[in-house]
Amino acid sequence: MSKITTQQFNQIIEHELPWAADADMRLQSIESGKAVMILPYHQRSVRPGGSISGPHMMMLADACMYAVVLSMIGKVELAVTTSFNINFLRKPTESDLIAEGKIIKVGKRLAVMEVSIFSEEDIVAHATGTYSIPP
């Protein structure tokens, strides 16, 4: 079972991740080691060409990884990203993005996750990342 609820994580977004709140990111569902997060389509998130920018997809992937970590270890706000890698696969359409994150391995000091980002059912980006867990 997840050690944090959807509602608790959305409160973290609202109170402590102002940049994610500004972009209207929200956690849609969570279970132990799995999280689904949404980034609504907005004019302020686009790049030349009209689709959501690469950095917004990185933001979304990183926030989704944070939810996955907290689902495993509970509300530990000082868990921080130590490395992050992303491949952009296809230009998203002008629509909301859905990120599906899942744990690859969680240990005492590190957690490794992957996130797939979808735009209307097509995968548009795939990221992996490592979070450091404070003692």
Add this chain to the structure above:
Amino acid sequence: MSKITTQQFNQIIEHELPWAADADMRLQSIESGKAVMILPYHQRSVRPGGSISGPHMMMLADACMYAVVLSMIGKVELAVTTSFNINFLRKPTESDLIAEGKIIKVGKRLAVMEVSIFSEEDIVAHATGTYSIPP
């Protein structure tokens, strides 16, 4: 010599990268294959703990890579990131971040760059990325 000026790139930020303009990112200097970009410290960019968030460092690194690409190929707005990798090295202080980008290799179809991000003279993150250049 750079194929784009600092002023031209800052106009791209203002008119076409609303998320970078919102964060007050600005290009400080550019030459062929090299760019220096600044992200001012703001409350809206922070993460739990008070320092600038990982996603804002990713944004800054990606925008700096974009400037480096345009310094080599001129104003080609449809150049897009295809992959991006970052290591976070140290918690930044509550101060502006400086990104120094440089080209590793530019070819006909791909450009590869690296960016080092500094907070008060200490390196806090290091990123590499690939941009695809349209034909």
Add this chain to the structure above:
Amino acid sequence: MSKITTQQFNQIIEHELPWAADADMRLQSIESGKAVMILPYHQRSVRPGGSISGPHMMMLADACMYAVVLSMIGKVELAVTTSFNINFLRKPTESDLIAEGKIIKVGKRLAVMEVSIFSEEDIVAHATGTYSIPP
């Protein structure tokens, strides 16, 4: 259906990937977009401490990605790795390694894959990579 058989890929290893043949790597099974490859435990592949070295896990992951690509596009030997990223998760035991690869996205010019490496049922490494497909 895979565009290459296990036997055909093992012949490629034998005739054209001498370093993989030297390490006794072999493809165990293949289907469209999925491949399972084995690296037997050998004294010559170890690092200080006795477990299989990081570079051998990278070799195994890269060869497994190559099998996944060929399962999608057939025997195109000039498909080449353009980027590769790996996280090492846990020290393997002194036993054979199993790599399970799957496609994330295949397009006309690029294929992106991920590979999980297991040692006695525990995941020990996770890699993602991009192959360039010749026209």
Add this chain to the structure above:
Amino acid sequence: MSKITTQQFNQIIEHELPWAADADMRLQSIESGKAVMILPYHQRSVRPGGSISGPHMMMLADACMYAVVLSMIGKVELAVTTSFNINFLRKPTESDLIAEGKIIKVGKRLAVMEVSIFSEEDIVAHATGTYSIPP
């Protein structure tokens, strides 16, 4: 000043990195935070097409990072790679490869390095990696 000599590192290769010794890798020079390593051209290291294989470039980059770490912390054999990322930039010619590694940041628990690989003066690959330092 480097905490390990060229000769000491080449002895580590000979006695404890059999795969590197098999490929005739050798450290050419070392100073604190910098190392230059050579991989001679051999038929056994090639891929279809005749140039040195991607996995051999990964091996070379990883071994070079190991030398860089040991130049900073001395002979600590249980330092291990935790993540590794590489971009392949250009097909090498049929000649020896030279890897130039340098430290990005060394802390108590982690060291981050980058390595550029050259074939006859052209850069052919660029890698970054993280080593975990045992307590």
